[in-house]
Amino acid sequence: MTQLSPAELETALRDIGARRYHRLHPFHKLLHGGKCSMGQVQAWALNRYYYQSMIPIKDASLIARCEDSAVRREWRSRLADHDGEGADDGGIARWLRLTDGLGLERDYVISLRGLLPATRFAVDAYVQFVREKTLLEAVASSLTELFSPQIISERMDGMLASYSFVTRETLAYFDKRPPQAVRDSNFALDYCKTNARTPEQQQQVLAALEFKCGLLWAMCDALHHAYVDPKEIPPGAFTPDG
Amino acid sequence: MTQLSPAELETALRDIGARRYHRLHPFHKLLHGGKCSMGQVQAWALNRYYYQSMIPIKDASLIARCEDSAVRREWRSRLADHDGEGADDGGIARWLRLTDGLGLERDYVISLRGLLPATRFAVDAYVQFVREKTLLEAVASSLTELFSPQIISERMDGMLASYSFVTRETLAYFDKRPPQAVRDSNFALDYCKTNARTPEQQQQVLAALEFKCGLLWAMCDALHHAYVDPKEIPPGAFTPDG
Numbered sequence: 427m428t429q430l431s432p433a434e435l436e437t438a439l440r441d442i443g444a445r446r447y448h449r450l451h452p453f454h455k456l457l458h459g460g461k462c463s464m465g466q467v468q469a470w471a472l473n474r475y476y477y478q479s480m481i482p483i484k485d486a487s488l489i490a491r492c493e494d495s496a497v498r499r500e501w502r503s504r505l506a507d508h509d510g511e512g513a514d515d516g517g518i519a520r521w522l523r524l525t526d527g528l529g530l531e532r533d534y535v536i537s538l539r540g541l542l543p544a545t546r547f548a549v550d551a552y553v554q555f556v557r558e559k560t561l562l563e564a565v566a567s568s569l570t571e572l573f574s575p576q577i578i579s580e581r582m583d584g585m586l587a588s589y590s591f592v593t594r595e596t597l598a599y600f601d602k603r604p605p606q607a608v609r610d611s612n613f614a615l616d617y618c619k620t621n622a623r624t625p626e627q628q629q630q631v632l633a634a635l636e637f638k639c640g641l642l643w644a645m646c647d648a649l650h651h652a653y654v655d656p657k658e659i660p661p662g663a664f665t666p667d668g
Numbered sequence: 669m670t671q672l673s674p675a676e677l678e679t680a681l682r683d684i685g686a687r688r689y690h691r692l693h694p695f696h697k698l699l700h701g702g703k704c705s706m707g708q709v710q711a712w713a714l715n716r717y718y719y720q721s722m723i724p725i726k727d728a729s730l731i732a733r734c735e736d737s738a739v740r741r742e743w744r745s746r747l748a749d750h751d752g753e754g755a756d757d758g759g760i761a762r763w764l765r766l767t768d769g770l771g772l773e774r775d776y777v778i779s780l781r782g783l784l785p786a787t788r789f790a791v792d793a794y795v796q797f798v799r800e801k802t803l804l805e806a807v808a809s810s811l812t813e814l815f816s817p818q819i820i821s822e823r824m825d826g827m828l829a830s831y832s833f834v835t836r837e838t839l840a841y842f843d844k845r846p847p848q849a850v851r852d853s854n855f856a857l858d859y860c861k862t863n864a865r866t867p868e869q870q871q872q873v874l875a876a877l878e879f880k881c882g883l884l885w886a887m888c889d890a891l892h893h894a895y896v897d898p899k900e901i902p903p904g905a906f907t908p909d910g
Contacts, residue, residue: 482731482740489728489747490799495760498724499751502744505731509741518737557732 427625435619435628439635443573446639449580451646453654458580460588464528465666467589469653471525472664473545473645475535478521480549482508487557488564500613507606520599527596540664544648548641555637562627566618566634570642571611575604669867677861677870681877685815688881691822693888695896700822702830707908709831710770711895713763714906715787715887717777720763722791724750729799730806742855749848762841769838782906786890790883797879804869808860808876812884813853817846 430438448454456462457470485504492498510516525535534540556564578600585592594601622628652659659665672680690696698704699712727746734740752758767777776782798806820842827834836843864870894901901907 479735479737482737483733483735486728486731486734486740490725490732492728493721493725495721495724495751495758496755498728498747499753499758502747502751505740505744505747509737509744511741513738516737516741 427629429625430628432619435622435631436615438628438632439569439615439618440572442632442635442639443570446636446643447570447573447577448639448642448646449573449577451643451650453646453650454577454581456654458584460584462589463666464589464591466649466653467585467592468525468528468530468666469664470649471521471528472530472535472540473542473649475521475525476538476541476545477549477552477645478508478518479536480553481517484553484556487553488561491557491561491564497617503606504610507602517599517602520602524596524599527593528591539662542648542652542663543660545645548644548648552638552641555634559634560630562618562621563630563634565614566622566631567638568614569611569618569635570638571607572615574607574611578604578607669871671867672870674861677864677873678857680870680874681811681857681860682814684874684877684881685812688878688885689812689815689819690881690884690888691815691819693885693892695888695892696819696823698896700826702826704831705908706770706831706833708891708895709827709834710767710772710908711906712891713767713770714772714777714782715784715891717763717767718780718783718787719791719794719887720750720760721778722795723759726795726798729795730803733799733803733806739859745848746852749844759841759844762844766838766841769835770833781904784890784894784905785902787887790886790890794880794883797876801876802872804860804863805872805876807856808864808873809880810856811853811860811877812880813849814857816849816853820846820849 453470457467462470482505485501485508489498489501489505492501506516508517510519513519522532522535526532538546552567555567559567582597582600585597586594618631622631652663653666695712699709704712724747727743727750731740731743731747734743748758750759752761755761764774764777768774780788794809797809801809824839824842827839828836860873864873894905895908
């Protein structure tokens with residue numbers, strides 16, 4: 427293994443995003459290109475809800491391992507973004523406005539009864555990764571946010587243009603995210619560039635981002651398999667009407 | 669086991685505080701009564717720093733286990749109280765102003781090199797308790813804050829009156845705590861009264877508070893043994909000058 431400069435590490439991280447981020451997944455191309463049925467969009471939002479709902483648990487798990495008060499303070503803003511300052515203003519609440527807007531019963535969404543098992547495994551693997559790997563790897567696993575402003579922009583434009591059942595208001599979640607993601611991913615990227623000092627640590631950082639990209643990809647695979655092709659919905663998972 | 673009403677549970681919790689809270693410990697009577705030497709006050713502040721520094725890790729560990737966004741949001745204020753909004757305004761920063769004011773080198777305090785081993789074990793046991801017991805027990809273990817406004821008031825009055833080396837400014841930590849403790853302990857008490865529904869859960873809540881009182885008591889015992897009577901300082905632990 428060779429030692430990378432901080433700039434080379436950043437280039438290698440961005441290259442992983444260019445090749446592995448779920449923006450490239452066929453399901454997202456269908457979703458953003460207006461090719462999904464309402465039921466497929468519902469299935470996406472319902473499954474993604476579990477990911478959203480576990481993000482503060484993931485972030486608190488990271489804070490719980492961090493001995494540096496300044497890093498904890500910075501990471502705390504992620505908890506505020508997702509859980510909000512009140513019951514209606516966090517990312518989770520905004521995601522539920524999306525599932526509401528798509529006609530899903532809120533109690534059903536929150537119950538997780540319709541979740542694809544593969545969604546649960548992928549999300550739970552993320553939380554476990556953050557709890558068990560080094561703090562550096564836990565931070566690095568958040569770096570998919572480097573790439574999220576682009577996918578969100580494509581998603582907003584594509585979904586608003588294509589689906590009569592999607593409104594700007596139901597997509598309020600995505601209005602808020604890009605500036606948060608830029609702030610958070612800048613911090614995490616600087617942290618990794620500063621703290622990944624050995625070739626081994628740099629490889630761990632790269633592997634953590636690959637792991638995270640794989641996790642988001644697996645969630646898309648499960649959606650595609652169940653709801654697009656071959657449309658094999660696992661027993662008990664959400665089944666669109668009609 | 670009998671089922672207690674919520675009011676009976678609160679009475680039983682307050683009774684534990686009345687009998688077991690470290691306000692009753694001989695070391696605190698010396699500290700607040702002006703009977704400690706400067707070195708003994710330094711030893712207290714130095715050891716207590718480790719407790720303070722681990723509180724956000726304890727609280728993030730609790731948030732990391734909590735599936736209820738509203739409870740996470742409420743508990744998040746504890747992280748803000750201790751880590752602050754900036755580098756100088758949290759509870760940990762204020763505690764370091766106390767150790768500064770007592771003439772301790774900040775790097776030495778933060779290094780934990782002078783810590784009594786028993787302090788480390790007690791504090792680490794608290795973090796483990798919050799990580800491993802039920803969420804209800806984790807919440808209940810915070811309930812010593814029901815009793816902290818009184819001890820803080822006694823401490824402020826007693827220390828300011830008795831020690832020329834203690835000023836209102838160095839005690840700034842304690843100025844902030846009582847309203848935070850009242851808010852936090854009210855929430856935690858309500859949580860326990862609402863969520864401890866079975867006799868078994870009520871006994872768990874009571875035992876969690878006993879555990880926490882025991883932990884604070886053990887920290888005082890260690891200080892007393894090392895620095896008051898029989899003044900047997902463990903090898904490597906902080907040794908006052910002169």
